[in-house]
Amino acid sequence: GAGVSQSPRYKVAKRGQDVALRCDPISGHVSLFWYQQALGQGPEFLTYFQNEAQLDKSGLPSDRFFAERPEGSVSTLKIQRTQQEDSAVYLCASNKDGRLTASGNTIYFGEGSWLTVV
Amino acid sequence: QKEVEQDPGPLSVPEGAIVSLNCTYSNSAFQYFMWYRQYSRKGPELLMYTYSSGNKEDGRFTAQVDKSSKYISLFIRDSQPSDSATYLCAMSASGGSNYKLTFGKGTLLTVNP
Numbered sequence: 001g002a003g004v005s006q007s008p009r010y011k012v013a014k015r016g017q018d019v020a021l022r023c024d025p026i027s028g029h030v031s032l033f034w035y036q037q038a039l040g041q042g043p044e045f046l047t048y049f050q051n052e053a054q055l056d057k058s059g060l061p062s063d064r065f066f067a068e069r070p071e072g073s074v075s076t077l078k079i080q081r082t083q084q085e086d087s088a089v090y091l092c093a094s095n096k097d098g099r100l101t102a103s104g105n106t107i108y109f110g111e112g113s114w115l116t117v118v
Numbered sequence: 119q120k121e122v123e124q125d126p127g128p129l130s131v132p133e134g135a136i137v138s139l140n141c142t143y144s145n146s147a148f149q150y151f152m153w154y155r156q157y158s159r160k161g162p163e164l165l166m167y168t169y170s171s172g173n174k175e176d177g178r179f180t181a182q183v184d185k186s187s188k189y190i191s192l193f194i195r196d197s198q199p200s201d202s203a204t205y206l207c208a209m210s211a212s213g214g215s216n217y218k219l220t221f222g223k224g225t226l227l228t229v230n231p
Contacts, residue, residue: 004161031217040126042206042221043162056215091161098217100150100210102169107219109154109161 002026004110006092012116013082021077021113023092031098032075033107034067035091043091049075050098082117089114121145124207124222133231137194141207141222144188148209150216151183153192156204156224165205166192197229 005024013019025032031050035043036059046065048056051072060067064083069075079086089112095105124141131137139153149170154162166181168174168190174181180193190209194201204224210216 033217035219040223042122042124042208042223043219044221045218048217056218093161100216104167104169106164106167109163111159111161114159 004092004094004108006090006110006113008113009111010114010116012118015083015117016081017117018078018080019082019115021079021090021092021115023075023077023110025073025075025092025094026108029094029096029108030072031095032069033093034075034077035093035109036061037089037091037112039088046077046090048098079115082115084117087115087117119144121220122207122209122222124225126223126225128226128228130228130230131197133197133199133229135197135229137197137201137227137229138191139194139205139207139225139227140189140191141209142187142189143209143220145209145211145220146185146188147211147213148220149212150210151181151190152208152210152219153179153181154206154208154221156206158203162206162208199229199231202228 034046037043045059049069064080093109153166171185178195182191206224207222208219
């Protein structure tokens with residue numbers, strides 16, 4: 001596709017409910033990232049995939065957070081038993097091959113999935 | 119102390135003004151420096167990308183990196199109302215995990231017509 005596509009754009013979940021957020025990266029992009037952006041804050045790294053392999057999940061805040069990319073394209077971020085502190089924008093990003101270089105390797109962000117836990 | 123510090127503003131300027139935005143950082147391993155623009159309810163969009171120290175110019179935008187002071191800046195000349203957005207600095211270290219961006223909090227800029 002033309003850009004990184006995320007769905008749903010907006011999600012309201014009751015505390016304790018499970019949610020699934022979907023990301024469709026730019027076609028041909030090997031690398032995919034998830035970031036969490038709380039209100040008034042910058043994005044914070046959650047996890048990184050290269051193709052279907054999850055190479056870094058160091059930013060996932062707890063074991064309630066799980067991400068997958070089974071066929072190396074679309075990715076899903078799942079949050080189990082949502083809590084109020086999970087309320088944030090979840091940004092997906094992709095780029096050609098992950099590594100930044102001196103000449104640049106742009107990371108493209110989607111518009112985000114806005115999660116509100118009530 | 120966070121690895122990247124950025125004054126959140128808000129910053130309000132008249133149209134045509136020169137805008138100066140900046141970030142400081144503590145991690146000397148940072149080698150890649152970026153500025154992103156984020157409009158309300160949109161994702162971040164890359165504006166400028168700089169590797170190591172130096173200046174880079176692109177139209178009305180100039181990015182400066184001073185690694186000795188651990189300080190980066192973005193200058194916007196002849197600012198326009200369409201520049202009104204949140205500006206995020208982002209950085210990455212060299213080495214195996216250089217795909218991981220560390221962002222500042224963002225500075226909210228309003229350019230008044």
